[in-house]
Amino acid sequence: MGNLTEGKEPRVVIIGGGFGGLWAARTLADQPVNVVLIDRNNYHTFLALLYQVAAAELTAEDIAYPVRSIFIKTSNIDFVLAHARWIDLQNHLIETDGETISYDYLIMASGSVTATFDVPGVEEHAYFLKTLEEAVTLKNHIICCFEAAEREADEKIRKSLLTFVIVGGGATGVEYAGALTELIHGPLLKDYPGVDFSEARIILLEAASQLVSAMPQNVCDYTARQLREMGVDVRLQAKVAEVFPDKVVLKDMDDIKTNTVVWTAGVKGEGIADASNIQVTPDGRVQVNKNLQINNYQNIYVIGDLASISEGQRVLPMVAQVAIQSGITAAHNILRQVAGSTPQAFVYKDRGSMITIGRKAAGVAIGSRTFTGFFAWMLWLVIHLFNLIGFRNRVMVLINWAWDYFLYERAVRYVFPSNAPSEAQCSSCIRGVMKKSDYSEKNKII
Amino acid sequence: MGNLTEGKEPRVVIIGGGFGGLWAARTLADQPVNVVLIDRNNYHTFLALLYQVAAAELTAEDIAYPVRSIFIKTSNIDFVLAHARWIDLQNHLIETDGETISYDYLIMASGSVTATFDVPGVEEHAYFLKTLEEAVTLKNHIICCFEAAEREADEKIRKSLLTFVIVGGGATGVEYAGALTELIHGPLLKDYPGVDFSEARIILLEAASQLVSAMPQNVCDYTARQLREMGVDVRLQAKVAEVFPDKVVLKDMDDIKTNTVVWTAGVKGEGIADASNIQVTPDGRVQVNKNLQINNYQNIYVIGDLASISEGQRVLPMVAQVAIQSGITAAHNILRQVAGSTPQAFVYKDRGSMITIGRKAAGVAIGSRTFTGFFAWMLWLVIHLFNLIGFRNRVMVLINWAWDYFLYERAVRYVFPSNAPSEAQCSSCIRGVMKKSDYSEKNKII
Numbered sequence: 001m002g003n004l005t006e007g008k009e010p011r012v013v014i015i016g017g018g019f020g021g022l023w024a025a026r027t028l029a030d031q032p033v034n035v036v037l038i039d040r041n042n043y044h045t046f047l048a049l050l051y052q053v054a055a056a057e058l059t060a061e062d063i064a065y066p067v068r069s070i071f072i073k074t075s076n077i078d079f080v081l082a083h084a085r086w087i088d089l090q091n092h093l094i095e096t097d098g099e100t101i102s103y104d105y106l107i108m109a110s111g112s113v114t115a116t117f118d119v120p121g122v123e124e125h126a127y128f129l130k131t132l133e134e135a136v137t138l139k140n141h142i143i144c145c146f147e148a149a150e151r152e153a154d155e156k157i158r159k160s161l162l163t164f165v166i167v168g169g170g171a172t173g174v175e176y177a178g179a180l181t182e183l184i185h186g187p188l189l190k191d192y193p194g195v196d197f198s199e200a201r202i203i204l205l206e207a208a209s210q211l212v213s214a215m216p217q218n219v220c221d222y223t224a225r226q227l228r229e230m231g232v233d234v235r236l237q238a239k240v241a242e243v244f245p246d247k248v249v250l251k252d253m254d255d256i257k258t259n260t261v262v263w264t265a266g267v268k269g270e271g272i273a274d275a276s277n278i279q280v281t282p283d284g285r286v287q288v289n290k291n292l293q294i295n296n297y298q299n300i301y302v303i304g305d306l307a308s309i310s311e312g313q314r315v316l317p318m319v320a321q322v323a324i325q326s327g328i329t330a331a332h333n334i335l336r337q338v339a340g341s342t343p344q345a346f347v348y349k350d351r352g353s354m355i356t357i358g359r360k361a362a363g364v365a366i367g368s369r370t371f372t373g374f375f376a377w378m379l380w381l382v383i384h385l386f387n388l389i390g391f392r393n394r395v396m397v398l399i400n401w402a403w404d405y406f407l408y409e410r411a412v413r414y415v416f417p418s419n420a421p422s423e424a425q426c427s428s429c430i431r432g433v434m435k436k437s438d439y440s441e442k443n444k445i446i
Numbered sequence: 447m448g449n450l451t452e453g454k455e456p457r458v459v460i461i462g463g464g465f466g467g468l469w470a471a472r473t474l475a476d477q478p479v480n481v482v483l484i485d486r487n488n489y490h491t492f493l494a495l496l497y498q499v500a501a502a503e504l505t506a507e508d509i510a511y512p513v514r515s516i517f518i519k520t521s522n523i524d525f526v527l528a529h530a531r532w533i534d535l536q537n538h539l540i541e542t543d544g545e546t547i548s549y550d551y552l553i554m555a556s557g558s559v560t561a562t563f564d565v566p567g568v569e570e571h572a573y574f575l576k577t578l579e580e581a582v583t584l585k586n587h588i589i590c591c592f593e594a595a596e597r598e599a600d601e602k603i604r605k606s607l608l609t610f611v612i613v614g615g616g617a618t619g620v621e622y623a624g625a626l627t628e629l630i631h632g633p634l635l636k637d638y639p640g641v642d643f644s645e646a647r648i649i650l651l652e653a654a655s656q657l658v659s660a661m662p663q664n665v666c667d668y669t670a671r672q673l674r675e676m677g678v679d680v681r682l683q684a685k686v687a688e689v690f691p692d693k694v695v696l697k698d699m700d701d702i703k704t705n706t707v708v709w710t711a712g713v714k715g716e717g718i719a720d721a722s723n724i725q726v727t728p729d730g731r732v733q734v735n736k737n738l739q740i741n742n743y744q745n746i747y748v749i750g751d752l753a754s755i756s757e758g759q760r761v762l763p764m765v766a767q768v769a770i771q772s773g774i775t776a777a778h779n780i781l782r783q784v785a786g787s788t789p790q791a792f793v794y795k796d797r798g799s800m801i802t803i804g805r806k807a808a809g810v811a812i813g814s815r816t817f818t819g820f821f822a823w824m825l826w827l828v829i830h831l832f833n834l835i836g837f838r839n840r841v842m843v844l845i846n847w848a849w850d851y852f853l854y855e856r857a858v859r860y861v862f863p864s865n866a867p868s869e870a871q872c873s874s875c876i877r878g879v880m881k882k883s884d885y886s887e888k889n890k891i892i
Contacts, residue, residue: 042589061505068637078640081593099597147488147527151545191514194524392849396842403838 004078009034010104012334013094015084015272017044017067020304020323021109022389027331029074033338036101038094040083042066045132046388048320049397051172053135055179056143056187060132062397065390084110087276089297105299105334108273108286109327112305112318115266115283121243126263129172138262142180143188145260150194156257162200163258165248167240168265169206170214171355174223176262177204178358181230202231203256205238205248207265212355212363214317215370219355219363222372226357240265267318269306281308291343292330298337301330311348320387321351356380455480455522456550458780459540461530461718463490463513466750466769467555468835473777475520479784482547484540486529488512491578492834494766495843497618499581501625502589502633506578508843511836530556533722535743551745551780554719554732555773558751558764561712561729567689572709575618584708588626589634591706596640602703608646609704611694613686614711615652616660617801620669622708623650624804627676648677649702651684651694653711658801658809660763661816665801665809668818672803686711713764715752727754737789738776744783747776757794767797802826 004011009032014021017039028035043064052058071077082096087106094101114130116122127141128134142164149161164180166173181202189197204211204227210220211227211234227234239251243263249255269284278286278294285308286294292301292309304323309316316322325348333343352366354376362377364370371379381401388394455478460467463485474481489510498504517523528542533552540547560576562568573587574580588610595607610626612619627648635643650657650673656666657673657680673680685697689709695701715730724732724740731754732740738747738755750769755762762768771794779789798812800822808823810816817825827847834840 042593059505059507061507066637072636075639080597143488151526190518191512193521392845395845399841399845 004036010338011036012105013038013101013103014107014109016109016111018109018111018304018323019320020327023324024107024109024303024327024331025077027328029077031335033076035077036080037077038080038082038084039067042081044389048384050135051129051176051179054129054138054176055183056139057179058397058400060136062393062400064132065393084272085275086272089276107330108302108306109304110270110272110306112267113270114263115268117266119240122263125243125245126261129176129262129264141260146188146192146195150192159199160246160257161259163256164260165203165205165256165258166262166264167205169204169211170264171212173204173264174211175356177202177227177232178230181232182358201233203233203235205240206236207239209236215353215355215363216365219365219370219372222363223355223357226361230358273306290345291333292326292346303327303330316348322348325349354380456784457482458551459484459547459549460553460555462555462557464555464557464750464769465766466773469770470553470555470749470773470777471523473774475523477781479522481523482526483523484526484528484530485513488527490835494830496581497575497622497625500575500584500622501629502585503625504843504846506582508839508846510578511839530718531721532718535722553776554748554752555750556716556718556752558713559716560709561714563712565686568709571689571691572707575622575708575710587706592634592638592641596638605645606692606703607705609702610706611649611651611702611704612708612710613651615650615657616710617658619650619710620657621802623648623673623678624676627678628804647679649679649681651686652682653685655682661799661801661809662811665811665816665818668809669801669803672807676804719752736791737779738772738792749773749776762794768794771795800826
């Protein structure tokens, strides 16, 4: 068991250092338990701003914070850098790609991963936007497309290089469509005098009849209107049949020539529950009881995106607020159990939701009230800034944003790290041959 | 020829966007020539601070600046992202991994690469510190060593994980030894309560009888004394016979058990001259005439690290100042040739040299004067800060440094991007099996 603290106090293992796992650990800090937090990254990612990394607006480091730093003054929390693979429920053991770790109590908080719904070609050819690696890979690819387009004499190939298709009109798809538009028609416009920007297209495909359908109707309408005003080609009721390296085919048989399909159409629960023979819903989540425990295992809690938490008729959405609040409740319940008391039911407090579409444009819903436009954008900015863990990150993000806002400049448009397959960065683009798999070989998507 | 400007004016191609190439291009801005700048990265790297990236003190983005941004308002400079492979001297063509580019005048500025001197095992097992990718790979590896050491029960393996051997007592080796010591005994000491830091060793091996031998004697002595005071095990006249994944063997038959050998022992000219059958010196550089041209080709200039420039008895050192000044002279000489005049001889102005050893410690030599200690360190800081291209980078570097200086914190100790071979970052370290080749597969060293 390496150097993990062995004490009389029960050991609580938390799998996952996302919003849920981190807030559970914070709740357990300096309490009479030994905590082991497992994550396969040594940093927490502020996923709400991931799309800005993919739009060259923030650096990867801006939205990451080292887990060990967070708990530097907390003696009862150990961190283990490992990938938890499956749980031996009978023997209370977690098998990782490194050592095996035992638990008295377990909080499963490994979150969600991209769901492709088995649409052919998505896994192989579409870009994802769910991890820091994926965001950086996508950003590098976008810039490579412009490098290639500037050197490309063939109009068809050039237009394909300059067509960017985003699949999924949820928060991630909408926010990325807005940010990408501002990247392209702002800093890139200045960087590539040899590119005809009237050839550049951003297309947002949504299978349903409206965007961000979890938001109130007026916010949905505002979002679509705003994106269209910015020049995004928003196509509703558009379903993807198949993705190829050089095109995406829609179910109505239309096809769009493009080298860039960004897939934000769905997520599902991370695989550890399924791998451990814990029953999961069709979208890979674990049905928990009102206390957030799983059936038959009073010492195992599931929180955040991995949990399917029912509240009356609805299942709570996969958002940061649910993760944070369920993480805190699970931790409190374990402390109650340790003290000989009984767990309490989880009560979710909806603090509202928000979506940002671009420069000065956002939609916010709090209770029955909604706001759109500049005020909503300011609200969005302030809330996200203060929720970013770590003062330093706050300062850096503010500088990057201010830079961007006042100078219409993107500070971080480097193709780095090189993730093209051959020697020169982006040389594969220059030859007009771009496949996601080429990047993946070197910058493996985890 | 893609979209390169085709005009009546002669085309000057510059290979390499380092200090030399960049200053040559700046000199040619808005002059009666068409300039094509080729680089395999879309950013310029401020190499003088590379060791700070490898010591988790600055982010990669802090010391990089997009080339297109530099020349955004200059209409006679085109940028091409490509790797120049060889030059067809007869037909005035440059073969790249993408298109072929013709030139009327050529400035070769592709710099230098790491020289292993064919010491067995160096290429396979030692870490290099010459590119941004290499610096990030090394930084991630260092942090992984500590993650692994904290979980490792076997004392021998643990000590090997915590032994860091730097080969080469030149500027890079000395500066990295100092920065690494401060990283380990500062932020990492706080991050890894489970590690016994008395087991951590940093060993600096130098084949000659003193460090930074190009500096005045008192600076050499000060450097060795300062490093030893910081706890670095400085070994002079220590020659490496072979590097293995788990040890380095010295020529006197001693061997040091370690998973980390950082090779800063030598550089040589980049390979394009050799590949083009241009005669090179034993260290791969091109002997130029007094005007910086190569024999028999009045239209080809070589500058910076790739050039072997004689000044009386000595050959000018491979430093930024030589690159910048020779780049400017080569550009002026081409403008003179274009105007029908003759090139002028290059005269190097030595502006002094400096070395930083760590927090508040540096050595500076200007003319016959030398400074050491805190004042020298302040001088070093101010000069490097003002030489960093781009105001934004200056602000960011200042914030990172100030953070580090006042809070004894390292802001950027993420293992990112993941460059371990298996799923969990650093899982290979956790199993005590670390080979440079494992990283290289995914984060290929260019």
